[in-house]
Amino acid sequence: MASTGSETKRWRVRASGPLRGQVRVPGDKSIGHRALLFGALAEGTSTVRGLSGGLDNAATAEAMRQMGARIEFSGEPATGVTAKIAGVGLDGLKMPSGVLDCGNSGTTMRMLAGVLVAQKFGTRLIGDASLTRRPMRRIVDPLRARGGHIAGVKGAKEGEHYPPLSVAPLLPDEKLTGIEYQSPIASAQVKSALLLSGLWADGPTAVAEPTLSRDHTERMMLALGVPLQTMGPMVVLDPEEWDRRWDGFEWDVPGDISGAAFIMAAGLLVPGSEIVIDNVGTNPTRTGILDALRAMRAPIFITPRGDAAGMEPIAQVVVRHAPYSPTRLGGELVTRMIDEVPIFAAICTRAGGASEIRDAEELRVKESDRLSITANMLRDAGVDCVELRDGMTIHGGTGALRATRVTSHGDHRIAMTAAVLGLASEGETIVQDVGCVDTSFPGFADLLRSLGADIVEETA
Numbered sequence: 280m281a282s283t284g285s286e287t288k289r290w291r292v293r294a295s296g297p298l299r300g301q302v303r304v305p306g307d308k309s310i311g312h313r314a315l316l317f318g319a320l321a322e323g324t325s326t327v328r329g330l331s332g333g334l335d336n337a338a339t340a341e342a343m344r345q346m347g348a349r350i351e352f353s354g355e356p357a358t359g360v361t362a363k364i365a366g367v368g369l370d371g372l373k374m375p376s377g378v379l380d381c382g383n384s385g386t387t388m389r390m391l392a393g394v395l396v397a398q399k400f401g402t403r404l405i406g407d408a409s410l411t412r413r414p415m416r417r418i419v420d421p422l423r424a425r426g427g428h429i430a431g432v433k434g435a436k437e438g439e440h441y442p443p444l445s446v447a448p449l450l451p452d453e454k455l456t457g458i459e460y461q462s463p464i465a466s467a468q469v470k471s472a473l474l475l476s477g478l479w480a481d482g483p484t485a486v487a488e489p490t491l492s493r494d495h496t497e498r499m500m501l502a503l504g505v506p507l508q509t510m511g512p513m514v515v516l517d518p519e520e521w522d523r524r525w526d527g528f529e530w531d532v533p534g535d536i537s538g539a540a541f542i543m544a545a546g547l548l549v550p551g552s553e554i555v556i557d558n559v560g561t562n563p564t565r566t567g568i569l570d571a572l573r574a575m576r577a578p579i580f581i582t583p584r585g586d587a588a589g590m591e592p593i594a595q596v597v598v599r600h601a602p603y604s605p606t607r608l609g610g611e612l613v614t615r616m617i618d619e620v621p622i623f624a625a626i627c628t629r630a631g632g633a634s635e636i637r638d639a640e641e642l643r644v645k646e647s648d649r650l651s652i653t654a655n656m657l658r659d660a661g662v663d664c665v666e667l668r669d670g671m672t673i674h675g676g677t678g679a680l681r682a683t684r685v686t687s688h689g690d691h692r693i694a695m696t697a698a699v700l701g702l703a704s705e706g707e708t709i710v711q712d713v714g715c716v717d718t719s720f721p722g723f724a725d726l727l728r729s730l731g732a733d734i735v736e737e738t739a
Contacts, residue, residue: 287711287714287738287739288736288737288738288739289709289711289713289737289738289739290701290710290734290735290736290737291708291734291735291737292682292697292698292701292704292707292708292709292732293706293707293708293733294682294703294706294733295549295702295734296549296551296731297549297550297731298546298553298731299552299553299554300555300729302554302555302556302557302726302730303359303534303556304534304538304539304542305357305535305538305722306329306331306359306360306532306533306534306535307495307532307536307537307560308335308336308386308535308719309386309467309493310495310532310533311327311330311331311339312335312336312339312384313390313471313495313499314327314362314499314530314532315330315340315343315362316394316475317500318348318362318366318527319343319366319367320366320367320369320525321368321525321526321528322366322524322526323365323366323526323527324364324365324366325364325527325528326362326363326364326527326528326529326530327362327364327529327530328359328529328530329359329360329531329532330359330361330532331359331360331719331720331721332354332357332360333717333721334382334384334718335382335384335718335719337382338380338382338383338384339384339386339387340352341380342375342379342380342381342387342391345376345379346367346372347371347373348366348367349364349365350363356717356721357725358722364527369478369524372398373400374398374401375402378402378403378404378405379402379404379405380405381404381406381410381442382406382410382718383406383409383410383646383715384406384410385410385413385468385645386468388404388415388442388444389418389468389471390471390472390475392415392418392419392422392444393418393422393471393472393473393474393475394476395429396422396429396446396449396455397427397449397476397479397480398448399448399449399451400448401446401448402446403444403445403446404442404443404444404446406442409646409647409690410442411441411443412435412441413442413645413646414436414439414440414441414644415431415439415441415444416439417464417466417469419431419440419444421458421460421462421472421473422472422473422476424458424460425455425456425458425476425480426449427455428446428448428449429445429446429447430444431443431444431445454479454480455477455479455480455481456480456481456482457480457481457483457485458473458480458484458485459485459487460473460484460486460487462486462488462489465488465490465492466488466492466641467492467493467494467495467496470486470488470496470514473486474496474497477516477518478505478516479523480518483515483516484517485513485514485515486513486514487512488512488513490610490611490614491511491614492614493562493564493565494564495591497509498562498590499590500516502589502590503528504521504525505521529588530587531587531588532587533559533560533587533591534556534557534593535719536559536561536562536565536566536568536569537565537692537719538720539556539559540619540623541622541695541696541698541699541720541723542726542730543556543568543579543596544622544625544626544699545699545702545727545730546598546599546600547577547578547579547603547629548600548625548626548628548702548703549703549732551600552730553598553599553600554730555596555597556595556598557584557595558593560587560591560592561581561583562592563615564615565615565616566616567615567616568616568623569581569596570612571606571608571616571623575603575605575630576604577598577626578598578599578600578601579597579599580597580598581595582594582596582597603629603630604630604631605627605632605633605634605673606630607635607636608636609636609639609670610637613638613670617639617641617642618692620636620639620642620649620650620670621642621652621653621692621693621696622692622695622699623636624653625653625699625700627673628662628675628680628700629676629703630673631675631677632675633672633674634673635670636670636672636673637670638669639669639670640668640670645690645692646691649690649692650669650671651666652690652693653671653696654671656693656697656700657700659685660680660682661678662674662680679704680703680705681706682701682708683704683708683709684708684711685697685708685709685710685711686710686712687710687712687713687715687716689712690715691715691716691717691718691719691720692719694710694712694713694715694716695723697710698710698727698734701734702727711739712739724736
């Protein structure tokens with residue numbers, strides 16, 4: 280998996296000539312987390328191919344190792360990692376010898392919380408400085424409502440729970456109860472935490488969302504034989520007549536569409552470019568970025584290539600540099616591209632007119648305040664950008680972008696957005712603190728260089 284070295288790295292990025300080539304991006308991080316977790320809870324041995332090798336997936340794997348699963352990796356982070364997992368079954372988890380360190384991964388922490396509240400042992404979930412600032416009440420409240428003993432610590436916002444999370448064991452005669460939960464936000468992490476806890480619960484688990492969030496957990500559960508019903512933005516798990524087990528499996532992880540979005544953006548922003556991206560996951564709950572680009576009449580071409588493991592659609596994506604139009608987006612579309620909003624904002628800088636992004640307030644509580652940092656980055660580059668409570672307005676055009684100096688704030692998506700913007704800017708862009716990119720896209724700079732980008736990585 281990716282290195283955990285603590286040295287500070289930075290990129291020097293200069294305007295580049297045409298970017299051309301055919302590439303694959305690392306495996307989908309969201310799918311990787313779930314595949315590792317379900318493999319660890321299986322009875323038997325599982326093989327998961329195409330993992331990203333990033334630090335976030337590594338955190339999930341290490342946590343499951345500490346609770347008894349045997350997980351061995353082979354391959355290189357930048358080209359795809361294979362995991363061999365000897366699962367322990369739903370009744371085989373053991374108390375870890377220490378705390379479970381989730382690193383920078385909110386998905387790891389929230390999904391593990393769903394597993395841990397159902398156990399007869401206690402533990403503590405910790406994370407890095409960035410994760411420690413992220414809100415956890417969204418999972419603490421519903422997990423408590425079904426009988427889980429979980430709490431965070433006080434922080435910046437009154438009444439909120441922040442990491443570390445402490446999970447106390449269920450008493451010998453205690454079980455989690457069924458629950459009907461109306462989530463105030465569309466969050467796959469909240470939904471997944473509840474569904475995972477429902478695997479051990481005494482009664483059904485029903486979760487409804489304002490709009491459907493990414494559904495990788497549901498697809499995997501159905502593939503494993505978990506009794507699940509989906510009805511639009513509602514999902515119900517009823518374990519009454521289920522034997523609560525599944526066998527080991529072999530799955531292939533498709534390329535991460537969130538990572539592919541940065542390569543698409545580079546192709547759109549750099550004159551003369553044409554890039555082919557193979558094996559991109561195109562789950563409909565994740566393709567908001569493709570729909571947004573289509574709405575802009577951007578030159579992007581999608582060719583379906585079947586399904587990965589029979590449950591996750593994949594496609595080849597071709598992107599070319601050509602003019603495109605501004606757009607306005609919000610609502611359900613933003614839910615389906617929430618991680619891609621920063622790089623989409625960079626794409627909007629070259630659209631001829633005003634683009635508006637709304638309903639993206641969730642970005643203020645990610646690894647950083649992505650709305651504020653992205654808006655500031657665009658303004659520093661000479662773009663007329665107005666930050667809104669839940670989004671931003673971007674006045675795109677053909678004027679030259681200015682190179683600037685950007686700090687990632689420890690956020691991998693900010694770092695990669697700044698680098699792509701630098702490929703289309705006059706002068707040299709400096710992106711500080713880029714080690715965080717290893718959480719999701721190890722080899723990002725190398726891949727860009729293979730396409731012809733002028734990007735140099737150095738130790739600061």
